[in-house]
Amino acid sequence: xxxxxSEMATKPEGDDKLKELMxxxxxIVIAPGQQCYCGQCRDxxxxxxxxxxxxxxxxxxxxxxxVGPAIPFMTxxxxxxxxxxxxxxxxxxxxxxxxxxxxxxVIANLMCASNxxxxxxxxxxxxxxxxxxxxxFTSQPRRSGSSWPGVLHKALVGNELFNxxxxxAESVVCLSCQELSxxxxxxxxxxxxxxxxxxxxxxxxxxxxxxxxVSLQSVGDGSSLITGDNLENNLGLGKSLRxxxxxxxxxxxxxxxxxxxxxxxxxxxxxxxxxxxxxAAVAAGGGGSxxxxxxxxxxxKTKLTQFGFPVDHPLNTENYRYSLVEVDPxxxxxxxxxxxxxxxxxxxxxxxxxxxxxxxxxxxxxDRAQKMKxxxxxxVVTGEKGYSMIRATHSVHTxxxxxxxTITEQSEGAATRIGWSQIMATLQAPCGFDKFSYxxxxxxxxxxxxxxxxxxxxxxxxxxxxxxxxxxLPKVSSSDMIPSSKCVYGIPTGPVKHGKSGTKxxxxxxxxxxxxxxxxxxxxxxxxxxxxxxxxxxxxxxxLGDAKKVEKQLKPLPQSSITFYRNGExxxxxxxxxxxxxxxxxxxxxKSASVAVNFGPDFRFPPPESENWLPFLN
Numbered sequence: 001x002x003x004x005x006s007e008m009a010t011k012p013e014g015d016d017k018l019k020e021l022m023x024x025x026x027x028i029v030i031a032p033g034q035q036c037y038c039g040q041c042r043d044x045x046x047x048x049x050x051x052x053x054x055x056x057x058x059x060x061x062x063x064x065x066x067v068g069p070a071i072p073f074m075t076x077x078x079x080x081x082x083x084x085x086x087x088x089x090x091x092x093x094x095x096x097x098x099x100x101x102x103x104x105x106v107i108a109n110l111m112c113a114s115n116x117x118x119x120x121x122x123x124x125x126x127x128x129x130x131x132x133x134x135x136x137f138t139s140q141p142r143r144s145g146s147s148w149p150g151v152l153h154k155a156l157v158g159n160e161l162f163n164x165x166x167x168x169a170e171s172v173v174c175l176s177c178q179e180l181s182x183x184x185x186x187x188x189x190x191x192x193x194x195x196x197x198x199x200x201x202x203x204x205x206x207x208x209x210x211x212x213x214v215s216l217q218s219v220g221d222g223s224s225l226i227t228g229d230n231l232e233n234n235l236g237l238g239k240s241l242r243x244x245x246x247x248x249x250x251x252x253x254x255x256x257x258x259x260x261x262x263x264x265x266x267x268x269x270x271x272x273x274x275x276x277x278x279x280a281a282v283a284a285g286g287g288g289s290x291x292x293x294x295x296x297x298x299x300x301k302t303k304l305t306q307f308g309f310p311v312d313h314p315l316n317t318e319n320y321r322y323s324l325v326e327v328d329p330x331x332x333x334x335x336x337x338x339x340x341x342x343x344x345x346x347x348x349x350x351x352x353x354x355x356x357x358x359x360x361x362x363x364x365x366x367d368r369a370q371k372m373k374x375x376x377x378x379x380v381v382t383g384e385k386g387y388s389m390i391r392a393t394h395s396v397h398t399x400x401x402x403x404x405x406t407i408t409e410q411s412e413g414a415a416t417r418i419g420w421s422q423i424m425a426t427l428q429a430p431c432g433f434d435k436f437s438y439x440x441x442x443x444x445x446x447x448x449x450x451x452x453x454x455x456x457x458x459x460x461x462x463x464x465x466x467x468x469x470x471x472x473l474p475k476v477s478s479s480d481m482i483p484s485s486k487c488v489y490g491i492p493t494g495p496v497k498h499g500k501s502g503t504k505x506x507x508x509x510x511x512x513x514x515x516x517x518x519x520x521x522x523x524x525x526x527x528x529x530x531x532x533x534x535x536x537x538x539x540x541x542x543x544l545g546d547a548k549k550v551e552k553q554l555k556p557l558p559q560s561s562i563t564f565y566r567n568g569e570x571x572x573x574x575x576x577x578x579x580x581x582x583x584x585x586x587x588x589x590x591k592s593a594s595v596a597v598n599f600g601p602d603f604r605f606p607p608p609e610s611e612n613w614l615p616f617l618n
Contacts, residue, residue, distance in 0.1 A: 018167050021119040026178055028116045037062050037081075042181070044112050047072050049092070050184045053084035065090040065333075069136045073108035075101050075185045076137070093336045097137040099155040103162065105137070106130050107175050108183055118178060122156075122164075122171040123149050302537065305365060306376065307358055313366040314534050318426055321542040322366060322534075323526055325353035350527045350540060358393040361599040361617050363587070367391045369427040372589070380408065380596045383416075383589025387430040391421060391584040392599070396616070400472045403585050403616040404603050407442070409594035410463045416442045416593050418467050420562060421586040422579075424547050431588040435551050438575050439588065440467070440564045447564075447574045456564075457571050466604050468565030469585065470613060473557065476580050554579040568605030585616060 030042050035057040042048060047060040047070035058081055060070055067077075076097035082090050097105075106129045110120050120126055127149060134142050143151070149171075156162045156173055164173045303311045314322045327334075331352045362378035369388030372381055381390050392403075405418045417431045419439030425431070432439035432448025439448050445457030461467055529540040557580035561573045587595050598604070600615025607613055 015167070018119075018165070018170055018172055021165060021172055021174075022117065022121075024118045025114075025116040026118055028112060028180060031181055037083075044072055044180060047074065049074075049077065049079040050187075051081040051084055052078055052185070052187045053080055055187075056081065063090055063092070065092045067092050068094065071105065071109060071133055071136055072112070073105045073180070073183050074136075075105065075183065077185060078187075079185075087332060089332055091333060091336060093340045095340070096140065099152060100159045100161055102130055102137050103152070103156060103173070104175065104183060106133075107162075107173065108180055111175075111178070111180065118174045119165070119172040120174070122153060122173050126173060127152065305378070307360070307362070307378070309356070309358075309365055310535070310537050311365075312535050312537075314539060315370055316367050316427065318428070319544050321423070321544060322532075323529075323540040323542070324356040325350075325526075325531065325538050325540055326356050328352060328354040348531045348538075350529050350531050353527070353531060353538065353540070355526050355540060361392055361394045363597060364391050364393045367393070367427070367584075379598070380594060381587055381589065382409070382592070382594040383414075384592055387417075387433075387588055387590045389421070389425070389427045389429065389431055389586060389588040391427075391586050392597070392616075394616075395423075395582045395584045396471070396473065397580075397582045398473050398475055400470065400611060400613040401616045402468060402470045402603070402607055402611075402613045403600065404598040404605070405467045405469065405587060406596045406598070406604075407461060407463050407465050407467070407593065408596050409592070410442065411592040414589070414591040414593040416590070416595055417448065417588040418469060418564075418595070419586055420469065420471050420583040422581045422583060424544065424550050425586070426547075429588075430590070431586045434547070435554060435579065436547075436581070437586060438562050438578060439586070440574060445571075449575060456574050457566070461566055466565075466567050468568070468603070468605055468607065470563040470565070470607055470611065471583060472559075472561045472563075473580075473583070474559050476557065554581070556580070565605060565607065570607070 028044070030044060032041055034040070035042055036048075036059050038059065040059070042057050043059060047067075048057045049060065049063065049067070049070075050057050058079070060067060064082075074097070076095040078091070078093040078095070080091040082088050085091060103126060106126050107120060110125060110129060111117060114120075130137075130152075131142070153164070153171055157164050161176055162173050163176055164171055305311060309324060313324060316322060328351075331354075334352045337349070337352070363374060363381055365374065365378060368374065368381075368390035371384055371386075371388045372390045373384070374381055374390070407416060410416065417439035419431045419437060421431055421437035423436075425434055425436035430439065430441075430448070431437045432441075433451055435450045437449070440446075440456060440460075441448060441453075442460040442462065445455070445460040446453040447456040448454075526540045526542075529542060531538050532541045533539075556577040558577060560576070560578045560580070562575040562578060563573050564571050585597065585599070587597065589595065600617035603615070
């Protein structure tokens with residue numbers, strides 16, 4: 001009985017002790033002095049990061065690098081400010097936080113939120129805060145269950161950073177050093193790495209272009225066709241480079257599985273590309289250092305056209321466009337991104353890649369309907385069955401441009417339409433089907449726009465005829481004349497550089513085309529687009545907007561025109577005041593016919609010099 005009374009007498013004393021500890025407070029003082037780019041001192045209410053070289057602190061909203069979600073007093077990272085880096089760019093790598101680092105951050109945040117209180121209940125305050133912010137600290141699976149408090153208690157008791165007071169089943173904890181300004185990453189252990197980042201970060205992308213002499217080999221001098229029909233019989237990128245036949249191409253990448261507007265579900269098991277989980281795996285797999293973003297081993301197996309493009313390039317569809325990418329040697333910090341455990345399983349940023357451009361103007365391997373068969377030189381196209389379309393690799397929006405198309409084969413009942421189209425024109429219909437295209441038909445010499453035919457010539461054209469296509473596009477009076485790419489590409493295409501607010505999900509606004517000559521026009525970099533993987537090769541994916549909405553933005557371009565020639569004879573202006581926009585040479589074929597294109601500079605029937613035109617090859 002005496003023992004029980006003694007226990008009952010000591011229990012209130014323990015509770016009183018814990019309550020007394022929980023009332024202890026200290027003043028939280030922020031040291032004055034300039035720290036960040038903004039010239040302000042530290043701010044414990046926002047996430048801050050300490051430079052590993054100058055040891056200054058920088059507010060998250062003042063950093064240009066996307067550090068991801070963060071809270072104040074985090075310590076598991078490496079950061080170098082742009083003032084200390086020779087490349088004038090920030091370097092950031094997030095690390096996995098251990099229990100001690102997590103709890104130090106948690107207690108520091110609780111101290112600020114409670115006006116300097118020192119002690120906190122492990123089970124009632126520390127663990128709930130940690131659980132709410134678990135995904136910020138680590139990518140490891142979330143801990144749960146009754147054993148969790150015991151695991152955390154064991155980690156804290158043996159660590160000199162904390163003072164743990166136990167009274168029965170209750171535990172309270174405080175920081176051994178309660179000067180919050182001293183909490184930061186332990187850079188001394190990583191001084192060697194920091195020095196390496198400072199001196200050689202600009203060289204880290206150089207290795208990404210090694211092996212390009214292998215991957216850019218020509219496929220040979222064969223004369224077979226590149227088609228979109230034989231995917232089941234052609235392994236494409238899985239086979240070694242070989243000379244001769246290159247039949248088999250493309251494949252549809254759009255219509256992803258369960259994801260609106262994504263790149264998945266195609267014949268090659270293509271999914272949105274994610275980085276390997278560990279740096280060791282990256283090194284073992286080649287680290288994505290091949291010229292097309294995949295490994296050098298995959299690049300060596302890639303079957304290429306004579307222009308260095310994969311034969312199995314995914315085809316554009318009504319809603320999706322795909323652009324081959326290569327590693328951008330000027331994009332920094334790729335290795336840091338790969339080594340960071342925080343980015344494990346995350347989509348690869350488009351920042352690390354750039355679009356591969358065709359070295360000359362030819363018919364596009366991927367901007368075509370699947371039924372269109374393309375020669376190895378990509379200058380002759382053959383159709384079959386119903387009307388379908390193919391565009392050239394390059395486009396114009398200003399100037400006067402000319403190309404020729406020769407009808408090399410045209411069976412009875414077949415027909416062709418030759419002209420110009422914008423990117424929104426559907427590939428599964430003839431040129432002239434919608435408001436985005438203009439054409440001249442071989443039958444009866446009719447011209448078409450928006451599915452409306454108009455008499456143009458007394459007769460059409462047939463096998464052996466050479467059709468000249470001249471387009472005149474004066475400078476636009478304002479950027480509003482041409483539909484903005486924000487409208488053409490219907491959704492924001494990916495989070496990129498955050499604004500000053502630092503909030504997740506902000507997007508860079510895509511500027512519409514501005515007034516100016518074609519010589520000064522630069523294409524989009526596409527670096528804000530998602531990157532997908534199709535048959536070991538990486539591509540940018542564009543999701544096109546609603547054609548009806550884009551049609552509402554179309555505006556006639558005064559004094560613009562399209563003129564056609566037949567065997568050197570000018571047949572007059574077919575269209576005047578066409579819609580302002582970016583136009584591609586376009587061929588559409590019905591049933592069995594073949595058309596050879598000539599983009600210059602030497603033409604069989606060039607227009608008069610008085611027209612002040614340029615060959616489209618320019």
